[in-house]
Amino acid sequence: MTFTETKLKGCFILEPKIIKDDRGYFMESFNEKTFQEGIGQKVTFVQDNQSFSTRGVLRGLHYQCGEHAQAKLVRVLQGEVLDVAVDLRPNSETYGQYEAVLLSGENQTQFFVPRGFAHGFLVLSETATFFYKCDNFYNKESEGGLIYNDETVNINWDFPLEELLISEKDQVLPNLENAKKVW
Template sequence: MKIEETHLEGCYIIEPKKFEDDRGYFFESFNNKIFKDTTNLDVNFVQDNQSFSYKGVVRGLHAQKGQYAQAKLVRVLKGEVIDVAVDARPNSSTFGKHVAVKLSAENNLQLFVPRGFLHGFSVLSEEAVFFYKCDNYYNKESEQGVRYDDPFLNINWGLDKENIKVSDKDLILPNFNEIFRK
């Protein structure tokens, strides 16, 4: 397993080592010992989530705050997405910056999104199955989010604006500066 830190502190791209032969393939998608030895982070995943989306869907940007903040390990089981993590930790040197990584069923890349980050993704393929592990349980009262098209963040979702599909709930989210700037 190859683990590489992005330009955002604590946010990692994980590439599993894939073993293929004429029967198919096998890979270890996560190994906590290797992750801890490489990153000095000890994570205990307690909840798995999965979503199905069609091309053009943008989900996010979402997070949970306070004691219910979640670190996530995300990957794509079917299709292709652009996965985005935004550093929303006010004391971080990369506060307000984001990373965008193309995740697909073909490349098997994963993104580790630390606590204190906003997270979202856009679907580039006709369909996508998105899977993520969380280190804390979901709590509706601690939800927060930022608009996907926030001008300060200026995220390239890899889609034409007229083809983007966003939930009504996500369309009424505030901009980044309304929540995180002082």
């Protein structure tokens, strides 16, 4: 597996070694030792989540605050999404900046989003099955969010805005200036 750190310190793009033959393919999607060596820190995942969505669904941008903050290792099992992480760490040199990665069932790329980041994704294919590991359990009281179209962050979703399908909850998330602090 190849690990590439993004411009956002602590965020990594993971590209697996895929062994293909006439029967299909094989790949190791997760190995704790390889993962921890690749990102240079110990992260223990405690929960796996999976969602299914249709084209135009934008989920996010979500995060957990304080002692309930979560790191995530995300991937797409089927379909294609634009996956986005926004740095919310108050003392970070890249505070308020984002990284966008194309994840698909075909490229098998994964994205590691550490604690202190808002995370979301937009489904580009007709459908997508999204899978992610979390290093902490969800806590409703510690939930935070950032509006997808915040002008300060200025995410380029590269998708017709009138075709976005966004939950009522995600449509009223605050902008960066008013977002709940991660810690």
